Amino acid sequence: MEQHIGIIGGGILGIAIARAITLQTGYRVTVLEKESNLASHQTGRNSGVVHAGLYYQPGSLKAELCAKGRALTREYCQEHQLPYQELGKVVVALDESQLGRLNAMEERARINQVPGLSRLNREELLSIEPHVNGIAALHSPRTASVDYRAITKKMAEEVTDAGGKILLNSEVSAIKINTDTCQVNTSQGTHTFSEMIVCAGLQSDVIAQMVGADPSPKILPFRGEYWVMSQDSAAMVKGMIYPVPDPNFPFLGVHFTRGVDGDVHVGPNAVPALAREGYDWKTISAKDTFDSLRWPGATSLLIKYWKMGLTEIAASLFKPLYLKQAQGYLPQLRSSDLAAKGRAGVRAQAWSKDGSLLDDFAIDQVGPVTLLRNAPSPAATSAMAIAEYVLKNYPLKRHS
Ligand SMILES: Cc1cc2nc3c(=O)[nH]c(=O)nc-3n(C[C@H](O)[C@H](O)[C@H](O)COP(=O)(O)OP(=O)(O)OC[C@H]3O[C@@H](n4cnc5c(N)ncnc54)[C@H](O)[C@@H]3O)c2cc1C
Known part of the structure:
Protein backbone atom coordinates (compact mmCIF):
# COMPACT_ATOMS: atom_id res chain seq x y z
CA MET A 1 0.00 0.00 0.00
CA GLU A 2 1.22 3.56 -0.70
CA GLN A 3 2.31 5.53 2.38
CA HIS A 4 -0.81 6.90 4.01
CA ILE A 5 -0.30 8.15 7.55
CA GLY A 6 -3.28 8.38 9.90
CA ILE A 7 -3.02 10.79 12.82
CA ILE A 8 -5.43 10.68 15.75
CA GLY A 9 -5.97 14.07 17.40
CA GLY A 10 -6.44 17.59 16.10
CA GLY A 11 -4.63 19.37 18.92
CA ILE A 12 -1.37 21.21 18.34
CA LEU A 13 0.71 18.00 18.34
CA GLY A 14 -1.38 16.07 15.81
CA ILE A 15 -1.51 19.08 13.51
CA ALA A 16 2.21 19.96 13.88
CA ILE A 17 3.13 16.37 13.01
CA ALA A 18 0.67 16.32 10.09
CA ARG A 19 2.25 19.54 8.83
CA ALA A 20 5.81 18.22 9.10
CA ILE A 21 4.93 14.99 7.26
CA THR A 22 2.94 16.73 4.53
CA LEU A 23 5.54 19.40 3.86
CA GLN A 24 8.66 17.26 4.26
CA THR A 25 7.79 13.81 2.89
CA GLY A 26 4.91 14.21 0.49
CA TYR A 27 3.17 11.15 2.06
CA ARG A 28 -0.62 11.18 2.23
CA VAL A 29 -1.84 12.32 5.65
CA THR A 30 -5.29 12.13 7.24
CA VAL A 31 -6.01 13.59 10.69
CA LEU A 32 -8.99 12.17 12.62
CA GLU A 33 -10.45 14.50 15.25
CA LYS A 34 -13.51 13.64 17.31
CA GLU A 35 -14.65 17.21 17.98
CA SER A 36 -16.24 19.65 15.51
CA ASN A 37 -13.29 22.06 15.95
CA LEU A 38 -9.53 21.70 16.19
CA ALA A 39 -7.77 22.54 19.49
CA SER A 40 -10.92 21.88 21.56
CA HIS A 41 -9.10 20.35 24.51
CA GLN A 42 -5.67 21.10 26.04
CA THR A 43 -4.41 23.15 23.08
CA GLY A 44 -7.30 25.59 23.30
CA ARG A 45 -7.49 25.61 27.09
CA ASN A 46 -4.00 26.39 28.31
CA SER A 47 -2.04 29.38 29.61
CA GLY A 48 -0.69 30.36 26.18
CA VAL A 49 2.89 30.55 27.45
CA VAL A 50 5.93 29.81 25.30
CA HIS A 51 8.27 28.40 27.92
CA ALA A 52 11.99 29.12 27.81
CA GLY A 53 13.15 25.88 29.52
CA LEU A 54 13.82 26.87 33.13
CA TYR A 55 12.39 23.81 34.79
CA TYR A 56 13.43 20.74 32.89
CA GLN A 57 15.98 18.08 33.77
CA PRO A 58 19.07 18.83 31.64
CA GLY A 59 19.43 16.23 28.90
CA SER A 60 15.72 15.31 28.97
CA LEU A 61 13.49 15.45 25.92
CA LYS A 62 11.58 18.28 27.59
CA ALA A 63 14.76 20.37 27.93
CA GLU A 64 15.88 19.72 24.35
CA LEU A 65 12.53 20.02 22.60
CA CYS A 66 11.30 23.01 24.61
CA ALA A 67 14.38 25.04 23.60
CA LYS A 68 14.04 24.05 19.93
CA GLY A 69 10.25 24.44 20.03
CA ARG A 70 10.47 27.96 21.46
CA ALA A 71 12.72 29.06 18.61
CA LEU A 72 10.53 27.39 15.96
CA THR A 73 7.31 28.83 17.43
CA ARG A 74 8.80 32.34 17.48
CA GLU A 75 9.92 32.04 13.88
CA TYR A 76 6.53 30.59 12.83
CA CYS A 77 4.55 33.38 14.48
CA GLN A 78 6.76 36.03 12.90
CA GLU A 79 6.49 34.43 9.46
CA HIS A 80 2.69 34.15 9.64
CA GLN A 81 1.96 37.42 11.50
CA LEU A 82 0.56 35.63 14.54
CA PRO A 83 0.81 37.35 17.94
CA TYR A 84 4.03 36.56 19.84
CA SER A 145 2.64 34.72 25.22
CA VAL A 146 0.90 33.32 22.14
CA ASP A 147 -2.47 32.01 20.98
CA TYR A 148 -2.03 28.24 20.50
CA ARG A 149 -5.46 27.88 18.85
CA ALA A 150 -4.44 30.39 16.18
CA ILE A 151 -1.11 28.61 15.63
CA THR A 152 -2.89 25.25 15.27
CA LYS A 153 -5.40 26.73 12.83
CA LYS A 154 -2.64 28.23 10.66
CA MET A 155 -0.68 24.95 10.58
CA ALA A 156 -3.91 23.08 9.69
CA GLU A 157 -4.37 25.41 6.69
CA GLU A 158 -0.88 24.47 5.51
CA VAL A 159 -1.75 20.76 5.82
CA THR A 160 -4.93 21.04 3.76
CA ASP A 161 -3.32 23.41 1.22
CA ALA A 162 -0.64 20.76 0.65
CA GLY A 163 -3.27 18.03 0.07
CA GLY A 164 -3.58 16.56 3.59
CA LYS A 165 -7.02 15.78 4.99
CA ILE A 166 -8.42 16.81 8.36
CA LEU A 167 -11.64 15.00 9.25
CA LEU A 168 -13.63 16.54 12.12
CA ASN A 169 -16.40 14.75 14.06
CA SER A 170 -14.48 11.51 13.47
CA GLU A 171 -14.12 9.69 16.76
CA VAL A 172 -11.87 6.65 16.65
CA SER A 173 -13.57 3.68 18.36
CA ALA A 174 -11.40 0.69 17.35
CA ILE A 175 -8.08 -0.05 15.64
CA LYS A 176 -7.02 -3.34 14.10
CA ILE A 177 -3.36 -3.84 13.26
CA ASN A 178 -2.68 -6.19 10.33
CA THR A 179 0.76 -7.13 9.00
CA ASP A 180 1.20 -4.03 6.90
CA THR A 181 -1.78 -1.84 7.67
CA CYS A 182 -3.96 -0.38 10.40
CA GLN A 183 -7.71 -0.45 10.03
CA VAL A 184 -9.47 2.25 11.99
CA ASN A 185 -13.18 2.48 12.81
CA THR A 186 -14.55 5.96 13.42
CA SER A 187 -17.96 7.49 13.95
CA GLN A 188 -17.85 8.47 10.24
CA GLY A 189 -16.64 5.19 8.71
CA THR A 190 -13.54 3.04 8.31
CA HIS A 191 -10.05 4.06 7.17
CA THR A 192 -6.97 2.05 6.28
CA PHE A 193 -3.50 3.46 6.92
CA SER A 194 0.03 2.19 6.43
CA GLU A 195 1.11 3.81 9.73
CA MET A 196 -0.48 5.78 12.51
CA ILE A 197 0.56 8.44 15.00
CA VAL A 198 -1.59 8.92 18.10
CA CYS A 199 -1.72 12.38 19.70
CA ALA A 200 -4.95 11.92 21.63
CA GLY A 201 -4.07 13.94 24.76
CA LEU A 202 -6.51 13.04 27.55
CA GLN A 203 -7.53 9.87 25.68
CA SER A 204 -4.01 8.72 24.81
CA ASP A 205 -4.07 5.75 27.21
CA VAL A 206 -7.51 4.69 25.92
CA ILE A 207 -6.23 4.61 22.33
CA ALA A 208 -3.01 2.90 23.49
CA GLN A 209 -5.13 0.05 24.82
CA MET A 210 -6.98 -0.22 21.49
CA VAL A 211 -3.65 -1.20 19.87
CA GLY A 212 -2.63 -3.55 22.67
CA ALA A 213 -0.04 -1.29 24.34
CA ASP A 214 0.77 -1.48 28.05
CA PRO A 215 -2.02 0.15 30.11
CA SER A 216 0.70 2.01 32.04
CA PRO A 217 1.24 4.96 32.05
CA LYS A 218 -2.28 6.13 32.64
CA ILE A 219 -3.80 9.57 32.29
CA LEU A 220 -5.28 10.78 35.58
CA PRO A 221 -7.16 13.97 34.75
CA SER A 352 2.90 5.26 36.49
CA LYS A 353 1.49 2.35 38.50
CA ASP A 354 3.29 3.39 41.71
CA GLY A 355 1.62 6.81 41.67
CA SER A 356 4.66 8.73 40.45
CA LEU A 357 4.33 11.39 37.82
CA LEU A 358 5.98 10.65 34.48
CA ASP A 359 8.21 13.64 34.13
CA ASP A 360 9.51 13.54 30.58
CA PHE A 361 7.70 13.36 27.25
CA ALA A 362 7.04 9.68 26.48
CA ILE A 363 6.66 8.06 23.08
CA ASP A 364 5.86 4.36 22.54
CA GLN A 365 5.61 2.20 19.50
CA VAL A 366 3.40 -0.80 18.75
CA GLY A 367 4.13 -2.12 15.26
CA PRO A 368 3.19 0.62 12.80
CA VAL A 369 1.61 2.80 15.51
CA THR A 370 3.53 5.58 17.26
CA LEU A 371 1.90 6.71 20.50
CA LEU A 372 2.56 10.01 22.27
CA ARG A 373 1.81 8.81 25.78
CA ASN A 374 2.94 11.77 27.85
CA ALA A 375 2.85 15.23 26.32
CA PRO A 376 1.98 17.69 29.09
CA SER A 377 3.37 21.23 29.39
CA PRO A 378 5.63 22.37 27.70
CA ALA A 379 4.32 20.27 24.79
CA ALA A 380 2.48 23.20 23.20
CA THR A 381 5.74 25.21 23.22
CA SER A 382 7.61 22.14 21.94
CA ALA A 383 5.06 21.00 19.33
CA MET A 384 7.05 21.82 16.20
CA ALA A 385 10.21 20.31 17.68
CA ILE A 386 8.30 17.17 18.77
CA ALA A 387 7.05 16.88 15.17
CA GLU A 388 10.65 16.97 13.86
CA TYR A 389 11.68 14.41 16.48
CA VAL A 390 8.87 12.00 15.59
CA LEU A 391 9.64 12.34 11.90
CA LYS A 392 13.30 11.50 12.51
CA ASN A 393 12.97 8.71 15.06
CA TYR A 394 9.73 6.84 14.53
CA PRO A 395 8.17 4.58 11.90
CA LEU A 396 8.55 6.98 9.03
CA LYS A 397 12.32 6.53 9.17
CA ARG A 398 11.88 2.98 7.86
CA HIS A 399 10.60 4.46 4.64
CA SER A 400 12.92 7.42 4.19
C1 LIG B 1 -4.38 24.13 32.17
C2 LIG B 1 -3.26 23.89 31.21
C3 LIG B 1 -2.27 24.88 30.99
C4 LIG B 1 -1.22 24.64 30.13
N1 LIG B 1 -0.35 25.65 29.82
C5 LIG B 1 0.62 25.46 28.89
C6 LIG B 1 1.46 26.53 28.47
O1 LIG B 1 1.29 27.67 28.88
N2 LIG B 1 2.47 26.25 27.58
C7 LIG B 1 2.67 25.00 27.07
O2 LIG B 1 3.62 24.81 26.30
N3 LIG B 1 1.85 23.98 27.41
C8 LIG B 1 0.81 24.19 28.27
N4 LIG B 1 -0.05 23.17 28.60
C9 LIG B 1 0.13 21.87 27.96
C10 LIG B 1 -0.35 21.88 26.51
O3 LIG B 1 -1.61 22.52 26.40
C11 LIG B 1 -0.43 20.45 25.99
O4 LIG B 1 0.80 19.83 26.28
C12 LIG B 1 -0.67 20.40 24.49
O5 LIG B 1 -1.78 21.18 24.13
C13 LIG B 1 -0.85 18.96 24.06
O6 LIG B 1 -1.35 18.95 22.76
P1 LIG B 1 -2.04 17.65 22.18
O7 LIG B 1 -2.29 17.90 20.76
O8 LIG B 1 -1.22 16.46 22.58
O9 LIG B 1 -3.39 17.48 23.04
P2 LIG B 1 -4.85 18.07 22.87
O10 LIG B 1 -4.84 19.50 22.54
O11 LIG B 1 -5.59 17.67 24.10
O12 LIG B 1 -5.41 17.31 21.62
C14 LIG B 1 -5.77 15.94 21.63
C15 LIG B 1 -6.88 15.78 20.60
O13 LIG B 1 -7.17 14.40 20.43
C16 LIG B 1 -8.56 14.29 20.17
N5 LIG B 1 -9.00 12.91 20.43
C17 LIG B 1 -8.94 12.25 21.61
N6 LIG B 1 -9.48 11.03 21.49
C18 LIG B 1 -9.86 10.88 20.20
C19 LIG B 1 -10.51 9.84 19.46
N7 LIG B 1 -10.87 8.68 20.03
N8 LIG B 1 -10.76 10.05 18.14
C20 LIG B 1 -10.42 11.22 17.53
N9 LIG B 1 -9.84 12.26 18.20
C21 LIG B 1 -9.54 12.09 19.51
C22 LIG B 1 -9.16 15.29 21.15
O14 LIG B 1 -10.48 15.66 20.81
C23 LIG B 1 -8.17 16.44 21.06
O15 LIG B 1 -8.56 17.43 20.15
C24 LIG B 1 -1.12 23.38 29.46
C25 LIG B 1 -2.12 22.40 29.66
C26 LIG B 1 -3.18 22.66 30.51
C27 LIG B 1 -4.26 21.63 30.65
Missing part, protein backbone atom coordinates in the same frame (compact mmCIF):
# COMPACT_ATOMS: atom_id res chain seq x y z
CA GLN A 85 4.79 38.78 22.82
CA GLU A 86 8.01 38.36 24.78
CA LEU A 87 6.61 39.70 28.04
CA GLY A 88 9.07 37.83 30.25
CA LYS A 89 8.58 35.83 33.40
CA VAL A 90 9.74 36.19 36.99
CA VAL A 91 9.90 33.11 39.23
CA VAL A 92 9.56 34.52 42.73
CA ALA A 93 10.86 33.29 46.08
CA LEU A 94 8.53 34.64 48.76
CA ASP A 95 10.85 33.98 51.70
CA GLU A 96 14.19 32.43 52.66
CA SER A 97 12.75 28.90 52.86
CA GLN A 98 12.29 29.00 49.05
CA LEU A 99 15.84 30.16 48.21
CA GLY A 100 17.29 26.63 48.10
CA ARG A 101 14.79 25.58 45.44
CA LEU A 102 15.30 28.86 43.55
CA ASN A 103 19.09 28.23 43.51
CA ALA A 104 18.60 24.67 42.24
CA MET A 105 16.31 25.97 39.53
CA GLU A 106 18.82 28.64 38.50
CA GLU A 107 21.50 25.97 38.14
CA ARG A 108 19.22 23.89 35.92
CA ALA A 109 18.16 26.88 33.86
CA ARG A 110 21.82 27.85 33.28
CA ILE A 111 22.68 24.32 32.10
CA ASN A 112 19.62 24.51 29.81
CA GLN A 113 20.98 27.83 28.46
CA VAL A 114 17.74 29.71 29.04
CA PRO A 115 18.25 32.87 26.96
CA GLY A 116 18.79 36.12 28.86
CA LEU A 117 18.35 34.50 32.29
CA SER A 118 19.24 36.66 35.29
CA ARG A 119 18.98 36.54 39.06
CA LEU A 120 17.13 39.44 40.70
CA ASN A 121 17.24 40.88 44.20
CA ARG A 122 14.15 42.56 45.63
CA GLU A 123 14.84 46.00 44.09
CA GLU A 124 15.53 44.50 40.67
CA LEU A 125 12.37 42.39 40.93
CA LEU A 126 10.31 45.50 41.70
CA SER A 127 11.72 47.29 38.64
CA ILE A 128 10.16 44.52 36.50
CA GLU A 129 7.00 43.69 38.47
CA PRO A 130 6.36 46.71 40.77
CA HIS A 131 3.49 45.16 42.73
CA VAL A 132 4.93 41.77 43.54
CA ASN A 133 5.93 40.46 46.95
CA GLY A 134 9.16 38.43 47.17
CA ILE A 135 12.78 38.54 48.27
CA ALA A 136 14.49 37.23 45.12
CA ALA A 137 13.61 35.93 41.67
CA LEU A 138 14.80 34.49 38.40
CA HIS A 139 13.99 36.53 35.32
CA SER A 140 13.43 34.87 31.95
CA PRO A 141 12.91 37.79 29.55
CA ARG A 142 12.26 35.59 26.50
CA THR A 143 9.30 33.69 27.94
CA ALA A 144 6.41 34.70 25.67
CA PHE A 222 -6.31 17.04 36.84
CA ARG A 223 -8.19 20.21 36.02
CA GLY A 224 -6.54 23.62 35.98
CA GLU A 225 -8.95 26.47 36.71
CA TYR A 226 -8.33 30.18 36.15
CA TRP A 227 -9.62 33.50 37.37
CA VAL A 228 -9.47 36.48 35.00
CA MET A 229 -8.41 39.79 36.57
CA SER A 230 -10.58 42.89 36.11
CA GLN A 231 -9.44 45.41 33.48
CA ASP A 232 -8.40 47.91 36.17
CA SER A 233 -6.38 45.54 38.31
CA ALA A 234 -4.71 43.75 35.35
CA ALA A 235 -2.21 46.63 35.15
CA MET A 236 -0.65 45.25 38.35
CA VAL A 237 0.87 42.42 36.27
CA LYS A 238 3.33 43.34 33.51
CA GLY A 239 4.23 39.86 32.24
CA MET A 240 4.23 36.54 34.04
CA ILE A 241 4.67 35.96 37.77
CA TYR A 242 5.30 32.35 38.78
CA PRO A 243 5.99 30.59 42.08
CA VAL A 244 9.12 28.54 42.78
CA PRO A 245 7.82 25.08 41.84
CA ASP A 246 7.69 22.00 44.03
CA PRO A 247 9.70 19.46 42.00
CA ASN A 248 7.10 16.77 42.79
CA PHE A 249 4.25 18.94 41.48
CA PRO A 250 5.79 21.46 39.11
CA PHE A 251 2.37 22.71 38.01
CA LEU A 252 1.15 23.67 41.52
CA GLY A 253 1.04 27.19 42.95
CA VAL A 254 -0.55 30.47 41.90
CA HIS A 255 0.61 31.83 38.52
CA PHE A 256 -0.23 35.20 36.96
CA THR A 257 -0.08 35.27 33.16
CA ARG A 258 -0.67 38.18 30.79
CA GLY A 259 -2.04 36.89 27.48
CA VAL A 260 -1.73 38.28 23.96
CA ASP A 261 -5.26 39.74 24.33
CA GLY A 262 -4.14 41.78 27.38
CA ASP A 263 -6.17 39.71 29.85
CA VAL A 264 -4.35 38.54 32.97
CA HIS A 265 -5.20 35.01 34.12
CA VAL A 266 -4.57 33.78 37.65
CA GLY A 267 -4.12 30.01 37.74
CA PRO A 268 -4.15 27.20 36.84
CA ASN A 269 -4.69 25.31 40.07
CA ALA A 270 -4.79 21.48 40.06
CA VAL A 271 -7.93 19.67 41.21
CA PRO A 272 -9.00 16.13 40.32
CA ALA A 273 -11.38 16.21 37.34
CA LEU A 274 -14.37 13.90 37.66
CA ALA A 275 -14.29 13.20 33.92
CA ARG A 276 -11.40 13.15 31.46
CA GLU A 277 -12.92 16.18 29.77
CA GLY A 278 -14.51 17.53 32.95
CA TYR A 279 -14.09 21.30 32.79
CA ASP A 280 -16.17 22.03 35.90
CA TRP A 281 -17.33 20.27 39.06
CA LYS A 282 -20.71 19.49 37.45
CA THR A 283 -19.24 17.36 34.68
CA ILE A 284 -18.99 13.86 36.06
CA SER A 285 -18.29 10.58 34.28
CA ALA A 286 -18.82 7.58 36.53
CA LYS A 287 -16.76 5.48 34.10
CA ASP A 288 -13.75 7.86 34.06
CA THR A 289 -13.83 8.37 37.83
CA PHE A 290 -14.11 4.64 38.56
CA ASP A 291 -11.37 3.99 36.03
CA SER A 292 -9.05 6.50 37.77
CA LEU A 293 -9.80 5.21 41.26
CA ARG A 294 -9.06 1.58 40.49
CA TRP A 295 -5.66 2.46 39.00
CA PRO A 296 -3.07 1.28 41.60
CA GLY A 297 -1.17 4.56 41.25
CA ALA A 298 -4.25 6.55 42.33
CA THR A 299 -4.23 4.97 45.80
CA SER A 300 -0.55 5.82 46.39
CA LEU A 301 -1.24 9.31 45.12
CA LEU A 302 -4.16 9.75 47.51
CA ILE A 303 -2.13 8.49 50.47
CA LYS A 304 0.87 10.69 49.66
CA TYR A 305 -0.87 13.91 48.70
CA TRP A 306 -4.35 13.95 50.29
CA LYS A 307 -3.59 17.06 52.34
CA MET A 308 -2.35 19.07 49.38
CA GLY A 309 -5.29 17.78 47.30
CA LEU A 310 -7.81 18.96 49.88
CA THR A 311 -6.18 22.41 50.01
CA GLU A 312 -6.47 22.74 46.22
CA ILE A 313 -10.11 21.56 46.23
CA ALA A 314 -11.02 23.95 49.06
CA ALA A 315 -9.42 26.89 47.20
CA SER A 316 -11.30 25.89 44.05
CA LEU A 317 -14.65 25.93 45.86
CA PHE A 318 -14.07 28.95 48.16
CA LYS A 319 -12.79 32.09 46.48
CA PRO A 320 -11.43 33.71 49.70
CA LEU A 321 -9.02 30.79 50.12
CA TYR A 322 -7.74 31.16 46.57
CA LEU A 323 -7.49 34.94 46.98
CA LYS A 324 -5.33 34.45 50.05
CA GLN A 325 -2.88 32.27 48.09
CA ALA A 326 -2.77 34.86 45.29
CA GLN A 327 -2.23 37.71 47.76
CA GLY A 328 0.98 35.97 48.81
CA TYR A 329 2.37 37.29 45.49
CA LEU A 330 0.25 40.43 44.98
CA PRO A 331 -0.66 41.78 48.44
CA GLN A 332 -2.80 44.58 46.94
CA LEU A 333 -5.14 42.13 45.21
CA ARG A 334 -8.81 42.38 46.30
CA SER A 335 -11.62 39.90 45.85
CA SER A 336 -13.28 42.03 43.15
CA ASP A 337 -10.00 41.98 41.14
CA LEU A 338 -10.60 38.26 40.49
CA ALA A 339 -13.48 39.32 38.27
CA ALA A 340 -14.58 36.17 36.45
CA LYS A 341 -13.76 32.51 36.03
CA GLY A 342 -11.67 31.78 32.93
CA ARG A 343 -11.83 28.77 30.63
CA ALA A 344 -10.51 25.73 32.53
CA GLY A 345 -8.27 23.04 31.04
CA VAL A 346 -7.59 19.44 32.00
CA ARG A 347 -3.99 18.19 31.94
CA ALA A 348 -3.16 14.96 30.14
CA GLN A 349 -0.47 14.07 32.65
CA ALA A 350 0.61 10.42 32.63
CA TRP A 351 1.18 8.57 35.91
